[in-house]
Amino acid sequence: MGNKKNFVLDTNVILHDYKCLFNFQDNDIYIPIVVLEELDKFKKGNDQINYNAREFVRELDEITDDDLFTKGAKLGPDLGNLSILVGYNYPEEVKAAFPERTPDHLILAATHFLASKNPDTKTILVTKDVNLRMKARSLGILTEDYNNDKVTNIDIFESEQRYFDGIDPQIINDIYKSHEGIPAEKLGLNIDFKSNECFILNSGNSTVLARYVSATGMVKKVIKEKNFGIEPRNAEQSFAFELLNDPNVKLLALTGKAGTGKTLLALAGALRQSREYKQILLARPIVALANKDLGFLPGDEKQKIAPYMQPLFDNLNVIKHQFSLGGADYRYLQDIQDKGQLVIEALAYIRGRSLSETYCIIDEAQNLTPHEIKTIITRAGEGTKMVFTGDIQQIDSPYLDSQSNGLVYMIDKMQGQSIFGHVNLVKGERSELSELASNLL
Template identity: 30%
Template sequence: MPRKKVSDRKIYVLDTNILLHEPFAFLSFKEHDVVVPMTVLEELDHIKDSKKDVSRDARISIRAMEDALHDATPEQIIEGVTLEGLGSGQAAPTGRLSIYADYNMSKANSVFTSNENDNRIINAALYLQSHKAPRQVVLVTKDINMRLKAKGAGMVNVEDYRTDQLISDIKYLSRGYHEFPGRFWDKIKSVESRSEGRDTIHTVERSVLPEAYINEYFIDEEREFAGMVEGMDDKHLDILDLGFERMMSRNAWGITPKNIGQAMALHALLDPHIDLVILTGPAGSGKTLLALAAALEMVIEDKLYDKIIVTRSTPEIAESIGFLPGTEEEKMMPWLAAITDSLEALHKHDVNSHSSMNYIMEKANIQFKSINFMRGRSIQNSFVLLDECQNLTASQLKTIITRCGQGTKIVCSGNLAQIDSNYLSPLTSGLTYLVEKFKDFSGSATISLDGVVRSRLAEYAEQVL
């Protein structure tokens, strides 16, 4: 491909939050040039030594830029150093990376006169916009308020960083199941059925649902059919007949599903062939209770796993569990109250619920662990409950999931409407990445739970607040 003319190549000015969210983001702009203002480097330097969860990402980004610029002279860094050879494939960068010394800008060249970091970055972008014409200059930031300020100050092109987004809108996130209008069998023109032990498998044409993926559940509006995609090829789908009534009558540790979403979730949780179960949905939809009930059933009754490991992101976004007294497990107890609440709910009818809980926690070998100490571990033959995943990045989730060894099942649950991180959105949450990246993995299943079953008060609050 011929190299584009200089005037056709855009100049992207990156905000700090872009490099914190994706440390190698400066390599994602193909043939276009990338400018990093000096203020951004100052912010990265301040953050890399902090105790924030993004400090590691700041260090990675600084090292990556140093690797790209280490042989360049000061003049070359100002003018721009080629990024060719730092990537592979069609998306490999061919543009240039430069550092812009925005501290040297005079007040005459500045729209904002206050010394705030965001204002200096916007001033730098505005200066480049006026002095690099006719080349298009684009300010890239994940900060909505900064985008508004930049546009108000005269910045023509302001964008969010979308290279990291697998879907354009959260409404397109896979739900883990497909609901057919009317009756399922009215949509089927031809079918071949066979029995494998106690299971019945229907082979239908792929045209029934061309975009189906492995372990996707099928239900119909009439609530007469329930099945799951067990296999597929270019022309056919193999659907395991689960039976609507049979799914609704499943039981785990005294818990039966209250709706079809919970029934599908319970089926995936109790299936030993599924190593990863992803549960999304609003607060009160039963994610934690179902996962814990299935864990107790499979550890104590079925003896498929040796222990239950429970962890979650803490309010500091998995960075610190503070100076609470006690052992690691005692420190984690305040953050894992949802698990103990669910244990109480499962044993509320026992004569002595407190004694029952203590007995079950010892019998099931329930361990409460901090997410900080997952790196470097190898978790064998365990049932892992990872709660509040919406606050984790894709790299944090990768760290945890890659710790899972032989015979381990992991359940990742979260509510994308309750993200606490300043650096994540529903589109860039690690939970969203997990759902989309594992869609076609035969060892995983995703269920989006609808409806709040905690109480009518909680259900009404979810709808109107």
């Protein structure tokens, strides 16, 4: 047990993953009493962090061992002990650097106390707060991020679709001729394709946009076609439409920087298939900026969330403007909105619902935690398709990053499943100015 460590958990780790206690192997876990006080402030509310706070307190309540406040209570087989740190002082070293006794500084004091008490055991503060990690290091306290749900390989979120040269011209000809496609092994590439991966095949004289169909093991051509008035402007957008229009791909992720068309493509795909689903649901998480929550905004509940939903309405208006004001398609769009078949709302409102026969689009999914993504997907009933869109470089949550957000976590875990697909959009199509800003600023 010479390598056994002591881990002190910050509040934000628990709010990120209420099951975190069971992810530290046989190492011992310590929770400063001030963390429980902070959790108490988060118990009321309908957001995921409120749910996590309540669930964690329930987990603690099941540990009835009185040793929780002394020598620690056993968490389970092959796991360490859990202890609540109480009665620690505010050491002079911490006081000199941080005289104000804020919750963060009290957590530093608890970690300093534990490290001093156990000099032969590594004591590590685990927090998702970068600033607190900096403060800890200034005091010589070991610290690290909560890495349990971090994705190590994020290259697939930054690269273009794969391009294969030197393909036999006859093979490309066969792909063009066959509706079902050809067996993947006939390509002679000797590689493992990702779930429903799309790519470009080139023989030198001819090129085909192709897709690997996970359910059949075949490679088929991707047809460039319009979706409800929206025409793909590049190969990546054609790939997105291919998977958006396939009812057998029940879970799809569209990633890419701003201006690549993620949300617009997803909405156009949903509208094309609107008669095959009872409802189209567009939702996005509400992430307040500049420390201003919904209470800061005037009006009732619907008026408060309206500014956050406006980007979704903007994309709907882009599609509407493809048609004449009195045309059949325009009237149809207005009609399904009026009848509640096309709904745009805040993501928090779908908690507890069962989404059957619904085409569900979750926008800005990079601002969700892995647990939130799981909660949403488990809402899916029979006949439901879920599309998650997001830019992993534009994360508004202070405790998520490009490796730990729920969108990349889902993509990483779902690879290999025949009902899953992922398209990364690289080329911006919003405008020349938008593309220039995205690349240079």
